[in-house]
Amino acid sequence: MDNTAWILKKYFVDKWRRTLRRKIRLHNIANAEEALKYKSLEEMTEFFTKNFSPHKNVKELFSGYAITQSTLNQIKHNTLIYSSIDDPCVPIGPLQELVQTDYVKFKPQEYGGHCGFIDDFKFSSSVYDEIVSKLDKDKI
Structure with missing residues (x-):
């Protein structure tokens, strides 16, 4: 998604940040504020994958979505x-x-x-x- 038109990238990063701010406020999610500093969806996804999922990295996470x-x-x-x-x-x-x-x-x-x-x-x-x-x- 980061390799697409800047307007789409901005839209999705901004939307994710808004949602994240609301979730942090409502659910007091520890350490999630760090994700707000990232400027790309790839960086944000990598942060959440490493810190909030059982997966080692984004590649491992997305392999679960693969159609083989x-x-x-x-x-x-x-x-x-x-x-x-x-x-x-x-x-x-x-x-x-x-x-x-x-x-x-x-x-x-x-x-x-x-x-x-x-x-x-x-x-x-x-x-x-x-x-x-x-x-x-x-x-x-």
């Missing part, structure tokens, strides 16, 4: 994986290297960013509509 071929091969229910080509946090390349299975199909979208597949300023989402339709019809 082994994981896909274990899925035995119809599954659609929506991903966004323009996601600044999760690159689509590794996903595109995986092989779809009889149960798992990929639905890459040109746009969608990291936080949603929003089509317009009314917050419409064709992906949302497709998912609802599939759930209603197919009972995925």
